[in-house]
Amino acid sequence: MTLLPKLRFTILDPNHLSVLRGIIGACLPFLILSPGPAIHLAAFVLFVIGAVTDYWDGWIARQYKLESAFGKWVDPFMDKILILAPLAAFANLGFFSLWWLVPIFAREIVVTFCRTAWLLEGKSFGAEKLGKLKFVFQTGSACLAFAIFVLWDYASTASLSRWLAPALKPVLAITLVLTLFSGFSFLWNQREHFSSQHFCKVVLAAGVGLLPKAPGTWGSLVGVLFVLLTAWNTWLYLGVLGFVAVAGELAFRRLEDKTDPDPQFVVVDEAAGIMVTFALIPVTWITIPLGFLLFRLFDVKKPFPIKSLERIPGYWGIMADDIGAGFYAWIILFLFFA
Template sequence: MNTPNKLTIARVIMIPFFVAFLMYDIAGDAGKWIALVIFIAASITDTLDGYIARKYHLVTNFGKFMDPLADKLLVCSALICFTATGKLAAWITIIIIAREFIISGFRLVAADNGIVIAASYWGKFKTVSQMIMIILMIMDIQNGAFQTLITVFIVIAVALTLISLADYIMKNKQVLSMQD
């Protein structure tokens, strides 16, 4: 197993620890900060594994499948935790998760027909905005300016989620018309 795939697996392994420190009083007041460090470390592995895989020609089918899945698991885990604790409206979590299911479905149908749907810049912007939003929500500093910043990033993340969805559909609408 190569280094990028090990980083992807490490990201998946970090998720239950992230959720535990975020949701449960394991470490008292330090719990959210430990969750923050774990989330940031996991987010960095996302950037690092792709960079290493492309630079050193270590792209594998396992990595093509697991890397985006690991990203979705990390982000969706955080969103579900925030929804469960009342920090994030359920409709926001549903929009973001629904987009991931739709794009994954598109990719599966396309792959079945020999078409590769590459990641777009909109998708990358969406991921970065969601990760920043999650980092800010974990920090949850209680002052008006910081809470406004969180709200701004929630709006940005939802907007980029919808824009990237529309972009994927428009660029790949031929996938919708494919027959068995």
């Protein structure tokens, strides 16, 4: 029992291990995309260490009764970073098409968003069996890709790499099916929570609008994240933009308190508006900050006729002025960068 207090403030704290796993995952793409067999091998070793911590932090949490609401959120979130980040890097190297990862990323983002909203509401969820099986196959897919990648670096093992390569896509296909099926299963089992007022507010807040300061800025940054994730394909970009707008509409319909025509916490419109700003615009280190600043400027100043768009009743009135601000910013970016 004397060990318990010490565990809370050391690397053996399960939440610390989870965060460490996420940091490892975030670093892996840089190592994978860097030249050199030693760096690639180091990336694989770090991945294995990260995967081991997933078992370790769970064991510590159960053994020393350190389970917490934060731990229930951070553990699966960091798992996703550890797995998806290297898979994205391997897709970038041409191991498989990025389209293999789109539904996997979409599933993980939606489930993580819903899980976070419900945890903030006080609901608790354990990992489902399908979710655990999904994670095993995701880890296996990443391990197989790593094995092919690392073995190819050495002449003595290159033939083994070529022998393993055909197995990657079938394993990835099984992983994709399990990922989608487990996601649908989770959302279906929790379907009663979609109608809660808290969840509707979190959707309209794009996960950040309930923060005490600068909700519009945070909502715009969420939009920038969507831009960075989807700018590589126009149809995907437009699909996500449409999804954001429609999800907000569905949540607004269920919102019971509509006395305020444009609640401050509603920032899903900012996320959609800034996606309009970057439509068909090259994403660079110049256009991203410039587009962000232009959008925020037009959103705050509301030049003609943006201000009048706010008079449209209901949700689409909330959305319209931000779409207008995004369009004004888009015109400037298009003239100089398209």
